Amino acid sequence: MRARLSLNQWTTRHWTMPEAIDGCARAGIPAIGIWREPLQAFGLSATLRRVRDAGLRVSSLCRGGFFTTSDPLARREALADNRRAIDEAAQLGAPCLALVVGGLPAGDRDLPGARRRVVDALAELEPHAAAAGICLALEPLHPMYCADRAVISTLAQALDIAESFPVEQVGVIVDTFHVWWDPDVFHQIARAAGRIASFQVSDWLVPVPSDLLLARGLMGDGIIDFPPLCRAVSATGYRGDIEIEIFNAALWSRPGDEIVASVVNRFEQHIVKATEDEDPRS
Template identity: 55%
Template sequence: MSEVDRTGGPGAVDVPSGQPARVATPGPGDPRLGRLSLNQRTTAGWSLREAIDGCLAAGLPSIGLWREPVAEVGLDTAVRWVQESGLRVSSVCRGGFFTVSDPDAVERAHAENVRALEETAALGAATLVLVPGGLPEGDRDLLAARERAAAAIERLVPEAESRGVVLGIEPMNPIYAADRGVLSTLAQALDIAERFTPQQVGVVVDTFHLWWEPGVREQVLRAGERIVSYQVCDWITPLPADTLLARGMMGDGHVDFASFSRWVAEAGYTGDVEVEIFNADVWAAPGADVVATLARRYVELVEPHLHV
C-alpha cells in the first residue's frame, strides 16, 4: 500500500476511516495550529522521542505527556528533550486513582501522586490530570468512593500548590464508573473543585466523557477559569468490546464539536486543545498519518469555533 498523501489534495485519506480528506493538511506555521496538542495516547505506538519529533514535523506547538513513556527514558532525559524541542506540555497524565480504602493503599496512592506532581513540575506543565479511580474489588459503595476521592484531592492540594501545579479533575463517562472513574459528570467534578481556589483545583473538559451530560453547556460555563484542559475526540458506535478503546477521530462519531468548542471559548478558556484518542485502528495506523488526519479534522471541526 502506498504512503498516504498528507497534502490534503487528491488521494489524501483520513485514518482510520479511509475516507478522502475533506480539507488540506495544515502545515508548520499555519496559525490555526497554534493551540493544537497531541496527547501521547493518540499515537500509542510512538516513543516519547518519536512523539516529540512527530509534533515538530507537523507543526504542532504542544504535547500532552503520559508518565509511562516519560519513565521509559527517564525524567531527566524527558525534561531535556522537551526543553530542546520548544514544545509546550499541555498536561501530564495521570495522577489520581484515589478510591482505595485500605490504609496502606491510601498511603501508596498519595505517595505516587506526589511523585506525579514532581514530574509534572519538572516537565514544565501547569496541570496534572487526575483520573478519580473506580470501585475497589468487592466494593459497591459508590458514594463513599467519591468521598474518598474528594478527601484524597484535598490532601494533595498543598503538595500541588507548593510545586506550582494545578490539579485537573477529569470526570469520566458513566461506563467507566466501576473500574476507572467514580466521578461521572462535570457537575460532580465541579462540586469538588469549588471547595478550592481555581489556582489549586480545576477540571478537564473532555468531549468523549461529557457529550451526553444533561445541562453540560451550563456546567462548562460554570467551570469558567477552572477549565485546565480541553480534550477532544469522538464517541463512536457500535462500541468495541473493550470500551476503553471507544474513542474515535473527530468527525467519525456523534459529538457536536462546534457547540462544545463554542461553550469552552465562552467560558473563557484560551489554552491548548489536546486530541486524545484510544482506538485500536488509530493505534494501528502510521503515527504521521494519524497526526495529519487529526490536524485536518481539528482545523475543520474544532478550531473555527474556539473564538468568541
C-alpha cells in the first residue's frame, strides 16, 4: 500500500536528519526526500549510512536552482553550488536534484531575461549532471511564486525547456499543489511521459493561508481532486516514488510521528487507490 510513498523531510520540518530517517523506518515508509540544510547539519556520510541502515531509498535531493541572478559572480557561485548539489545527490543515490529556479533578481523586471538565464544555467550544468548520472528536475512553481521563487510557472514551460536536453539529464517535477489549477494540466502531464523526474503531492487550502510559503495542506484538507491527476501521471508510465511535501506551520507544530501517521493515512486514502488503477504491479 505504501511501496511508492516517500516522505519529503520538510514535511517534518522540526525533525533532525536522523529523526526523519528513523521516523520513516518506524512508519514503514520506504523512501525519503532529503533537503540540503539538514544534510549539511548531519553530514553526508553519516546520512548515507543511516539511510542504508534504515533500508530507505532517497527519492530526491532538495534543492538546487536559484540561478536567475544576472550578477556574474553570484551566478558563478550559484552554478558551483548546484554542481556540489549534483554530487551530493549522486552520493545519496537519489535519482534527481529538484530545482527551484529562482525569481526575479531584486530591482529587476525583465522576466524573459530571467527565464533565459535558467535555460543557460541548465546548459552549463547538464554535462556535470550527465557525468554524475543525475536528472535535473525542473519544478514549475505556482504562478503566485513567479516574482520571488521560480520564474518557471507551468508544466508546459518546464517541458519546453526540458525538451532541448536529453531525457536522462533534464526532467520535470509534477507537484499537485503547483499545477492543479492549470487548464492544460492533463495534456501537459501526458506530454511529460518519460520526463517526470518526481511526483509530489500536497493539497491547496481554501482560504489560502496568509504565509504563501506555508500554504500547503495534507491531502484531503483542501480542494485538489487527486485521482485524475494521479491517474494521468500513472498513465505516462511513471512508477517512481510519490513524495509528500507539505509546508504548513500548524502541521509542523505536531509531534513528528503524528505527522508521519497522518501522511501515511492520507496517502492511502487519497493517492494509493487512484495510482493502483493504472499500475499493474500493485
